[in-house]
Amino acid sequence: MGFYDNRSQRTSPLLIAVISAIIGGLIVLLFTPLLIQSGVIKLPTTNQVSKAPGPTQVTTVKVNTDITKAVDKVRPAVVGVESIRKADGFFSEEERESGSGIIFEKRNGKALVVTNHHVIENSRNVRIVISTNNNTPKVVPAKILGKDKVTDLAVLEINDKYVTTVAEFGNSDVLKAGEPAIAIGNPLGLTFSQSVTVGVISSPKRTFQANEYISTDVIQTDAAINPGNSGGALINTAGQVIGINTLKIAERGVEGLGFAIPINHARPIINNLIKSGRVPRPYIGVSFLGNLYQLSDGERDLLKLPASVTGGVIVESTELASPAAKAGLKRLDVITSINGKSINSVVDLRTYLYNKTTIGSTVRLTVYRDGKKQSVELELQEAPPNLAG
Incomplete structure (x- = not known):
């Protein structure tokens, strides 16, 4: 008597999946070229290849405004003024004070620089620091032609060997409140030489007691003027010097109160200092x-x-x-x-x-x-x- 197994024959699911994948791959290999040729499948062109996010092109923008033109015109004529003084004390060490100046005339191998009297007051030696085209500063000795404490002005003379630019004086009598004002100078010393700050004319004529001698009319501006800017240029958008930066109000909580000597007031003083070294009064x-x-x-x-x-x-x-x-x-x-x-x-x-x-x-x-x-x-x-x- 024989025995029979009545259970049905079953195939493994894993085997079925493997076989299906092989068959599918063969079908893709066989039919893909036909589908590409017929146009059903389109391959991306070179220009359609996606790129990583971010800028794809560097663009150079040439900025040329009235302000940049004015700065380019005057900036080389604004120099550093270094005053060397002998300090009090046992060791008699030297003290140095830095300010700014404006080259305004060049003749007969000499150049003239106007600055503030307080920058060179009590100095034993005065030197001018000129920025050259290759950004290498040149230090040249200066001679004091004249100085006037009343108006806080002084005129210096240097060799013009490294002088490339002379500033043009404008007309401070036609200034209007609200027009642009550009200050150029050396705030906090020569480290920040020829710094440019921009603001407006806050008031073209502000009567101010500048010192113990005299009350005078000054230009008020909100262009930043800091220690070291003294003697630097306040210019208009035509690149003309309209004032000589002289002081600011530095009280706590006060901002944007800088003052400059109007260039029309400075002209006769400058001429007297050149001619006789002082101002006859x-x-x-x-x-x-x-x-x-x-x-x-x-x-x-x-x-x-x-x-x-x-x-x-x-x-x-x-x-x-x-x-x-x-x-x-x-x-x-x-x-x-x-x-x-x-x-x-x-x-x-x-x-x-x-x-x-x-x-x-x-x-x-x-x-x-x-x-x-x-x-x-x-x-x-x-x-x-x-x-x-």
Whole structure:
């Protein structure tokens, strides 16, 4: 008696998958060329090959604006000014102060540079640092032709061997608030030489007491002016120097308050410094105790002034043979006006003398002596060099 196995024959799923893959691959190999030739399958061309994300082309843009043109025109004429001073102390080490200057004239093998008086004040040596075309700075010795503390200006002379550009002076009388202003100089020293900052003319005429001698009109700008910019150029978009950067207000919380000497005010000063090394000025020949508004009530009572007199300057003494001495001015006289212009301070008096009068002209002073008002006329003389500020 035989035994039979009634279970059906089964094929492995793995074997079926392998066989199917082989058959599918053969079909693809056989039929793909036919499908490409018939156009059913299209291969990508060279121009259609995808590229990695990012820029595919470098483009050079040539920027040429009025500002860049102006900077290119003037920048080579703006130089560094290095003042070397002998410091106080046991070892007498040298101190160096850096500022800026503007080359404005070139003749007979020499070049002239204008800068601020405070940059070269009390210096033993002054050197000019010129940037050349290959960016190698050239240091040349400078001679001080003249300086004026009152207007904070000085003129230097150098050999013109490395000078390639001379700045052109513009007209500061036609400036308008809001027009572009470009400052070029060396903020914080020669490391940042010929730095360019841009702003506007905040005010073309701002009366400012620049120092203890005089109140003067300055250009106010919001172009950044920092220590080291002193003596540098403030220019317009035509590439003309319209001002000489001189100071900024650096109080905490204050920004954008820089000032420049108007170039039209600087021109006659520069010419005098070239011609004679100083600025001839009229003077009346007095020294002052101070301003009337600074007195206490008790001190004011000693002068016996009427209550209506609130401003004036108090005479301390007169110079020998001076206009004041010849006119009979005395100690404790109070000058309250000059040519009808009220005087509230010594600065007011000097400002009027320097800006509104000339040597040899006659002025009329209103004076109170022992409380009594009188009028005094005197002829102005040229101030001696040691008294010209």
